[in-house]
Amino acid sequence: MTAALASQRLPSTKIAVSSVHAWFGSNHVLKDVSLNFPEKSVTAIIGPSGCGKSTLLRSLNRMHELVEGARISGNILLDGKDIYDPGVDPVLLRRRVGMVFQKPNPFPSMTIRENVLSGLKLTGRLEHQSSDDIVRRALRGAALWDEVKDRLHSPGISLSGGQQQRLCIARSLAVRPDVLLMDEPCSALDPIASAKIEDLIHTLSADYTIVIVTHNMQQAARVSNYTAFMLHGELVEFSKTDQLFTAPRDPRTEDYITGKFG
Amino acid sequence: MSTVTRRKIAERSFFILCASAIVIPLGVLALLLWDVGRDAAPRIDVQFLTSFPSRKAALAGILPAIVGSLYLIVLTAAIALPIGVGAALYLEEYAKKGRLSSLIEINIANLAGVPSIIYGLLGLGVFVRVLGLGRSLLAGALTMALLVLPIVVMVTRESLRTVPGHLREAAWGLGATRWQIVRQIVLPQAFPGILTGAILAVSRAIGETAPLVAVGALTYMTFLPDGIDAPFTVLPIQIFNWVSRPQEAFLVNAAAGIAVLMATMLLLNSVAIYLRNRLQHQTGR
Numbered sequence: 038m039t040a041a042l043a044s045q046r047l048p049s050t051k052i053a054v055s056s057v058h059a060w061f062g063s064n065h066v067l068k069d070v071s072l073n074f075p076e077k078s079v080t081a082i083i084g085p086s087g088c089g090k091s092t093l094l095r096s097l098n099r100m101h102e103l104v105e106g107a108r109i110s111g112n113i114l115l116d117g118k119d120i121y122d123p124g125v126d127p128v129l130l131r132r133r134v135g136m137v138f139q140k141p142n143p144f145p146s147m148t149i150r151e152n153v154l155s156g157l158k159l160t161g162r163l164e165h166q167s168s169d170d171i172v173r174r175a176l177r178g179a180a181l182w183d184e185v186k187d188r189l190h191s192p193g194i195s196l197s198g199g200q201q202q203r204l205c206i207a208r209s210l211a212v213r214p215d216v217l218l219m220d221e222p223c224s225a226l227d228p229i230a231s232a233k234i235e236d237l238i239h240t241l242s243a244d245y246t247i248v249i250v251t252h253n254m255q256q257a258a259r260v261s262n263y264t265a266f267m268l269h270g271e272l273v274e275f276s277k278t279d280q281l282f283t284a285p286r287d288p289r290t291e292d293y294i295t296g297k298f299g
Numbered sequence: 300m301s302t303v304t305r306r307k308i309a310e311r312s313f314f315i316l317c318a319s320a321i322v323i324p325l326g327v328l329a330l331l332l333w334d335v336g337r338d339a340a341p342r343i344d345v346q347f348l349t350s351f352p353s354r355k356a357a358l359a360g361i362l363p364a365i366v367g368s369l370y371l372i373v374l375t376a377a378i379a380l381p382i383g384v385g386a387a388l389y390l391e392e393y394a395k396k397g398r399l400s401s402l403i404e405i406n407i408a409n410l411a412g413v414p415s416i417i418y419g420l421l422g423l424g425v426f427v428r429v430l431g432l433g434r435s436l437l438a439g440a441l442t443m444a445l446l447v448l449p450i451v452v453m454v455t456r457e458s459l460r461t462v463p464g465h466l467r468e469a470a471w472g473l474g475a476t477r478w479q480i481v482r483q484i485v486l487p488q489a490f491p492g493i494l495t496g497a498i499l500a501v502s503r504a505i506g507e508t509a510p511l512v513a514v515g516a517l518t519y520m521t522f523l524p525d526g527i528d529a530p531f532t533v534l535p536i537q538i539f540n541w542v543s544r545p546q547e548a549f550l551v552n553a554a555a556g557i558a559v560l561m562a563t564m565l566l567l568n569s570v571a572i573y574l575r576n577r578l579q580h581q582t583g584r
Contacts (some may be wrong), residue, residue: 100471105396132474142465146487156473159483205469212473 051076051216051246052097057111059092059101066092068270070111074263079238079247081261081278083254085298089270090250094218097248098134099127115216132160134216135209140225141201143193143208149176149185152193152204156212171211179207180237199230203237217241219249223256235260254294258282266290332561338554347555351521352537356548361556363520364537367436368505368563370524371533374440375447375504380497382444383451390452391459392481404456411449418446419513427514434515437527442514446507447500454499458492459485491579498571505564508535534560 052074059067066089074080074097082090095101096109099120113120120130143152153172157163172189176182181203185196193204202222209217219238223231238247238260251257257264258278265275266287274281274290285291292298350360394400422442432438462485470480486493517532518540524531534556541553 098472100468103471128474128476130474131472136468136472138465138468138472140465142463142469144466144469144484155470156475159470159473159475159479161479208469208473 048075048078050074051116052248053112053114053117054093054097055112055114057093057096057109057113059089059096059109060107061092061104062106066270067096067109070267070270070272072265072272072275074246074248076246077242077244078262079242079249079260080263080265081257082248082250082265082267083252083257083293084267084273085293086252088267090265090267091220093267094220094248094250097216097218098131098136100131100136102127132156132212133214134218135212135214136218136220137202137205137209137222139221141198141205143196143201143204145192145194147193148190149193149196149204150189153207153211156208160212175207175211176204178210178241179203180233180240181207197230199226199233202226202230202234206234206237206241214245216246216248219247221250221252224252231256254282266293268293335554335557335561338551339558342551342555343558347552348559352519352540356546356552359541359549359552361534361537361552361559363523364532364534364556365559365563366523367516367520367531368533368560370436371440371443371511371531372501372505372567374436374527375443376497376501378440379444379447379451379500380493383448383496383500384455384493386448387452387455387459388481388486391456392477392485407449407452411453414509415446415507416509416513418442419510421445422510422514433528434517434530435528436524436531439511439514439516439531439533440527442510443504443507446510447504450500450503451496454496455489455493458489458495461492462488491575494571494575494578498568498575501567501571502564505533505560505567506535508533508539511536534563 050073054073055071057067057070058065068089070089070093082093084090092101097113097115097120101107101109109121115130115134119125120127144155147155150172151158153175154163154168157168157171173182176185181200184200185191185204188195193201196204202225206217206222223234226234235256238249241247242262249257249260261278263275264278264281266273266281266285266289268289274285274287276286281290282294285294346358347360348365349362350358351363353359390400390403419442422438422445426432426438426441427434430438432441466484466488467480470484475483511533516536517530518536520530520532538553538556538560541549541556544550
């Protein structure tokens, strides 16, 4: 009875996006996007290439503004605080909102262990007595520990693509973020490696708010609790994943998920 | 003739063309080395390497020129590398890309092609006269640093550009600041390339004569430079001096000087190349 009630209750909002517009130069890539990312769940952003899904993702940790000529307007609240407030240091924000990229990108000159610790070392916050612990915890969190525990001192790039991607996830976890942004994390991986990452995303959603961009609708259906469908820079539909895929409200969503375009 | 044979002939002739393109310069270089070596071999001995210049060719030596060249190179590198790398870092990592930065880029490329005597005259005007440094090692090294700066800047920029953008992104995503990214990710990755720039700069500086003549390097040193404000001479100037003498024996000295100059350059370059290869291995490339 109580369990049934708890599952009915809507999770609280982790990130609230309201009326966000974004530009690259004169190219208007996000048009009045508003949605709430629920806490400790997986939200997938789907849509065809160039629909602005990556831009939306990158506006959540202020990576969008690193591109020359990029602009953004509107509000994005993380735990109720505006991340675009002039008092917010984007560098500190990015330590709370971690990111995993399309192509696995471990630092080539570093060992597996050094890669895990790289976020702390880069930012000058590494305490050596606790580093073994951090490495173990982050690698366990990324479901990589058992595969690499005997070769922590091998180069990070000696791992397979899927392992490298999990190493990148471990590297993000070591910084102890609340939110993990994933930009098509499986698009460079084979199906077996992708399945492992998907399992991992599911496990991680118990502790982290996860936003994943994917062009793979099956993947979105498998891993996410909520799905946002975007088209031409606009948010077309945002709802629970099973609802979006079984009973879309907007005809454009239906056309996309049934493969009429995309 | 079938198309297959024709293609094979085309393939073959292109190979021969490329092979001769490498054989010809190497052959000329070998001939030069052989010619210099033949003239120089009997003259290179401990006496030659450890003596000061003399009016008598048989007593003359090259010590002040070797020491002067080494001092000058080290000092030039110490001045040009930090400034050049710093300028390249600013232009690549910090400056906004636009009209101004492409204007600066074109100008730097042009500066690399400015005849060295012009740098010499600039050095004479600015460092020797206005700043009052006199005909010193420091004035020479500053002039040389100006000369090699464009090379250092261009090569460093090129190697900064080869650092993959996804590594920078990864570091941004981990909450690193720009300086942390530059120092810990970009510079170590670009370092082998920067060393290549240093090699080119040093090779250029060690062989330059004209700007140092303009700045006023001596041709007859009977003592070693004892500080950065001391007068100096360098190997190319000593060689030039000997070549311009009428006596046959001095020409032999000049050949021996050339051999020493080439050996010094090869030694410096091989140290830098060795370092680069080791670092390239370490940075996982």
